[in-house]
Amino acid sequence: MLGEYRIEGRRAAEIAASVERAVGAGELDPGQLLPPMRELATELGVNPNTVAAAYRVLRERGVIETAGRRGSRVRPRPATTGRESLRVHVPEGVRDVASGNPDPALLPSLAKAFAAAAEHADRQPVLYGDDAVEPELARMARARLDADGVPDGPLAVASGSLDAIERVLVSHLKPGDTIAVEDPGWGGLLDLIPALGLRTVSVRVDDEGPVPDDVRRALDSGARALIVTDRVQNPTGAVVSATRARALRAEVRRHPEILLIEDDHGHGIVDLPVHPLAGITHHWAFVRSVAKAYGPDLRLAVLTGDRVTMDRVRGRQRLGAGWVSRLVQRAVVRLWAEGAVDPVAVARTYGRRRTRLMEALAERGIEAHGRSGLNVWVPVPDETGAVASLLHAGWAVSPGARFRSSAPPGIRITTSTLGADEAASLADAVARAVGPGPARSYA
DSSP, rough: OOTTTOOOOOHHHHHHHHHHHHHHHSSOOOTTBBOHHHHHHHHHOOOHHHHHHHHHHHHHTTSEOOGGGGEEEEOOOOOOOGGGGGGOOOOTTOOOOOOOOOOGGOOOHHHHHEEEEEEEEHSOOOOSSSSSSSSHHHHHHHHHHHHOOOOOEEEEESSSSSHHHHHHHHHHHOOOOEEEEEESOOHHHHHHHHHTTTEEEEEEEEEEEEEEHHHHHHHHHTTEEEEEEOOOOOTTOOOOHHHHHHHHHHHHHOOTTTTEEOOOOOTTTOSOOOOOTTTTTSEEEEEEEEEHHHHHGGGGGEEEOOOHHHHHHHHHHHHOOOOOOOHHHHHHHHHHHHTOOOOOOOHHHHHHHHHHHHHHHHHOOOOBBBBSSSEEEEEEOOHHHEEEEEEETEEEOEEGGTTTTOOEEEEEEEEEEEEEEHHHHHHHHHHHHHHHOOOOOOO
16 A cells, blocks of 8 residues: 555654655555555554554645545545634633734834835836835845855845745746755745745755754755744754854755755844855755734745746746835835944843843753744644643743644744743743753753
């Protein structure tokens, strides 16, 4: 039934991960029939309910489909997993530390910037056939990319990071191709990939970014693309260090034909340097969003890349959306020119809030990760139980299932608006939900 591939695992999560890895690696083909639950349970020496739970997880993630007595099969075409549906409903009176949003108090006022952009538009309206990119936006963005060592290349503007990444993916890949992605990683991206008919192979993430051994295995197994978050990784806060960047470059150089995409969506809220990998493959793209620093509703990201990739992206954009509003682009130029956001001060503020919780968790013996950005990732033995316990205690956190495929369970806590007087009580609630370990210091 499965050829040479053998499903492994003793727990539901392990069995589901085994099937999902095989699908991502192409060892289980679309339409392939999985063993009946009782048969697989006997083979693995587990309770049939364990296999039933694993199959349920796989159905919820869009990996398999079940047709009654005809059994369960790998989906003919991977479907979106709908991770947004895993959001926790926040009842009245419960503190929301699940959203992943920036602190509105740290976002700049947009009124003057848009008023100035509108006045400019009245004098010089943008018409069909005009340039898609505001010249001053291109100049300022290019100067910042140059300062950070991002190779020269044409520029485009997209409606946010996910829009940019989607446009780059479809410019090179076809349904059935495999992409190496961070696990845990951005839920929106993990939904987008199967929605495009593409497959994922998981790459573990530690505090310094993607693990090189996993990147090597993914690329050697035939992954056509690799997506890396340079800083403010969601949900773990990882930052690609200089040492890790060298190791990743060494792995990627062995596969110059792959598509390399870098997401630097944390630009403007992080004071740690970026170490780009761009330019070591034939086709690459580097994406920067203004959402975290200037406001999600601006829906604007700048991307650059090799000439072939950018030509395809801009050509396809002309046939669809056409362009991102030049009014919005001019408003962003105004915000940049006036220094509406102080990146160092904003990064320090978010850093203090994040560090307070990390230190409080460490004092209670709780492992946590969060080198940068708005969130802290806490590994937990029982994700559902931890989320429910914290909700009962008055804290709404995000279940890790929104961000992972085969990575161990965890919860994501957004610290962007966490007050100094809240860290200790939140850490106490986490310790009760997770079970305290030996106290340790946080460095």
